[in-house]
Amino acid sequence: MNAYLAHIAVEVCILSMLAISLNLMAGYSGLMSLGQMTFYAIGAYAAALLAPASGLGYVIVLPVAIFLAMALAFMESAVTIRLKEDEFAIATFAMHIAFWTLLMNWTALTKGPLGISGIPPITIFNITLDDPTKFVFLAVVSLIAMQLLVARIIHRPFGFLMRMVRDDEELARNFGRNTRRFRTSVWVASAAMAAAAGVLQAAYIGYVNPSSFSSMESTILLAIVILGGAGTYWGPVVGAVIIVCVPEGLRFLGLPTTQADNIRQILLGGVLIAAAYQAAFTRRGALSLSRHGAAS
């Protein structure tokens, strides 16, 4: 039982980290990205490709993965710099699908849908974390570290700028803030976090393949952030807990499982629709469900 609960805990932690990274962009800064999975995938595939081959420790693999993700985020940001919110969402979606198609087709590098197996587990102080009950400690520590990092960001002037840009970009620009450079920095930071989560996931499961990073997963991630409360500090964790624990809990109730996935997605669709109505009702500029946002 312990191993099972530990496994659930690990998945919640990693998904929370991913949701936190998207929350930084979408929740706090109003940059509704439907392509966050791209950076998660970069982290995972960097681990898959670099860790086994050269025996490079994860001490090296992690920074490399983060660097690659940040570079791609920088490029994507340059391309989408002037887009308004809904065009931005569509553009990020399109770029993600293009990236995913590359993962599937560039078989020489990624082995396409066959995936890459045999990713070595992380070893810390001579303890090999190949077991959920051991890995869970690293997962929890990483999650806490990331939350602390986010806390620092949002309570600094940078964080205030984030919320100002989200709620009224015109105003922010009038105050002389370079909103474009700001958008890029948020995106780059968020990509780095997502990549870190990706490295952890790859090292934990030991196998990657493109189906974990599809466009549906990207949309589900946005729904998680919205569900838990976009722009709130603990929102992403709440969303991750709900998304992981409720289906797992349903396993024990022995519900007919053939429709479970369909029902889950229908509920996600419902979340998006409800979020749209909520946003319209509170008249925010971006899709924020936070009731504690910047002054309007």
Add this chain to the structure above:
Amino acid sequence: MQIAINAGAYLAIVLLVSTAFFFQYRLFRYFDLSLGAVFLAGAYAFFFLTSLQVSSFVAAFSSVATAALVGLLFYLCLIRGLVKMEASSLAMTLCAFGFYIAGVNVIAMLFGDEVIRAPDSALSASVALGGGVASVSQLLEFVVAICSVGLVWIFLATGKLGRLFRAFGDNPKLANEIGLSSNLPILVVTAWGAALVGITGVLVVADVGVRPSAAFSYLIPGLAAVLIFGAKSIGDTVSGALVVASIGETSGYAFGQQWRDFAIYISVALILAARTSLLGINR
């Protein structure tokens, strides 16, 4: 010649879907992703009816009506409320996306995830065409696409449609106040767009078959067509459709089928980046 036929059929589908996108974008400035669910509604209604031995003609007509109904219901129940609240484009787009996801899964629950194809009928018969072969469906796709574009152009030219579009485009607040969002012409236009997408669904399921997850790949090229040059006039959208179809078919032909969608997605991203102005519409 076969290449031309393939390209023409592809272009036709892009035109049909992008016209529907055009209507919703021109009116309300959002990307009506719910059209994916409308597509499936048309396709599955046709499949369902023809497997009950209903004649193709009656089945087609009913299926298109079903699709139009789905599109209309989506508008009345979900979008109109958002329009009245002056919701942001993003909120409306996400609402449409949510409806699409829900719709796809409802279809999957009812009919399963597997591929379905309507029984062989007049629509799937092959026709020799100057050195190449086309299916009747493909020909119909092309004919309907051209006619619908023509009709839109006529209505825009005579002013009726144009007035409607401008009313909402220029002053949504006032349009809302005078209850324009429930105006009959708007409903007609919405149903018209949905019907076009429904026709596409019917023709595709009669010709090659569909499965729930396939709706997406029919949706994206249509969306791309509207994104490229905008939706100031139907001409913009048609040009966009031509560009999308060309990029798709040539990259598919040059690099292989698997790169066709990739080329379209990358082009969408790049073109969005290259455009400096907003889609030519006052926001």
Add this chain to the structure above:
Amino acid sequence: MNRTAIIALILVAAAGLIFFAWQQYGQPQTSSGLQLGILFPFTGDAASYGVKGRHGVELATDDFNRSGECGRKLVPVYEDSAAQTETGLAGFQKLVSVDHTPAVIGDIVSSVTLAIAPTANRTQTVLLAPTASAPAITQAGPFIYRIWPSDLEEGKAIASYAMSRNYKRAAILYMNNDYGSAIRSIFSKVFAVGGRQVVSSQSYLQTEQDFRSALTKLQSTNPDVLYIAGYYADSAAIVRQARDLGLKMPILGATAIEDPQFLSMAGSAAEGVVYPLATGFDATSTDPHVASFVKEFKSQFGQTPGWVEAQAYDAVAVYCKASGTIKSAPTGPEIKAALDNFGTMHGVTGDIKFDENGDVVKPVRLRIIKNGKFTNLET
């Protein structure tokens, strides 16, 4: 109720569910039954295969519990993998740590099998895959077994056939998933030697049904044979559209097309398609064991079983034979030892024998569609 309250409520409910589960299942089971984990995709893109597999397992459970062949009462525990690595891993982890099943039959798809293999080896749980075919599974570890031959066998068989017919220019259309990718690359490697070449190789997404552009493109390269590496719905569409477009070259298919849906969707275009059959199952066989299986299946489920059902049935049979010799509640290592000394079992999918890697040793047959029926190819 405000949002915070709703969220809090959901969290409490989730925590409650988990706690309840812990209470119920946290203690090791001391049931008198023989626990067997079943990890199949019951939702998602591969759901139809999971459901078929389940029917096979259910029939096998009934049969063996009735005949008492397993020694104890067989108790299958079903979990959904959704053909996704994360879901599959969670399901497998639950079967191992909560239900304490010493063996798990799964998965239908290779990607999940590969993802859970490390955990199976680590927890010393036997993993018996009924239909997973990726070549990488051969090296997946000591506790991994399968009764479906590696894609290597299928790819080699059909490529050798193509070579024996003196085809020199092959065009390939393959589904971009683990199955299509694997058999295509093996076919290419085997075929493209000594003056033969693969003149065109295009992949397509699982959702694709319109192949006319791809077919037009490959036609321009003048192939003398077309190899389709996919499942039955897309293969049927390709075959039909190819003939409609006037392509006359012979067509080779994959094992997955042996499905009645393929015949009904492809119609007369299916005539003459040659394909390898990696399963030994033949519903028309006169072998008494097979015939009674088919008869029972038909009476219980109202349709003729296909190879998914048969493979699942045999997987349970293998488990039964392996654990039947063990006196007390079997553990993973004990079952593994039994499988390593398995000998040969005559199942509904043919004779089953394992090699040193846990792969089944099964010759691949060639079949052809003649007069609208699947028949063995006479060489």
